[in-house]
Amino acid sequence: MRNHWQSINSHWHASGVELCLPGTQEYGVDTELELDGKVEKFCQEVVVARFVSEAIGRGLARAEVEAAAETVLESKNLEISRLRDKLQYYEAVNHEMFQRNQEVVELTRKQREVRKMKQRWIWSCIGLSITLGASLLAYSYLPGSDNCSQSTEDFADILPPPDSGSTSSSLN
Secondary structure, eight states: OOHHHHHHHHHHHHHTTOOOEEEHHHHHHHHHHHHHHHHHHHHHHHHHHHHHHHHHHHHHHHHHHHHHHHHHHHHHHHHHHHHHHHHHHHHHHHHHHHHHHHHHHHHHHHHHHHHHHHHHHHHHHHHHHHHHHHHHHHHHEEEEEEEHHHHHTTTTTTTOOSSSHHHHHHHO
């Protein structure tokens, strides 16, 4: 039994708690009041040891939770960074496509203006040709326009040169 008490005492002493063994010199001198004080001291040390171990356990648990939260936070920051880069890429592509679209719209507008201008020139030339042709035809049918050669001489700078005699027969 004494060996058992000594082994318990050595374990308690390693953890910082002193325990007097029965049958030792110190134990024999103690009175009952002193024994009650030592028991009270022992109980207080056990309570303090329990509080300390609970505080250490809470501290370790908090450290583990913080480490896990740090890992999650780091992964979320990486995800945010990746999404920000992706958004920046899409904004750049969108801007580029907008620029290209604006260029195509501008090019189409210019082509349409050129086409309308060409059409105006063509229709103007056609209208002018019809007007000149109608006025020459009307002039040739006017009464008293016997000198056809004089009328063609008036328009010689506008009309092409006459062929070998076929022009005078067609005007009469």
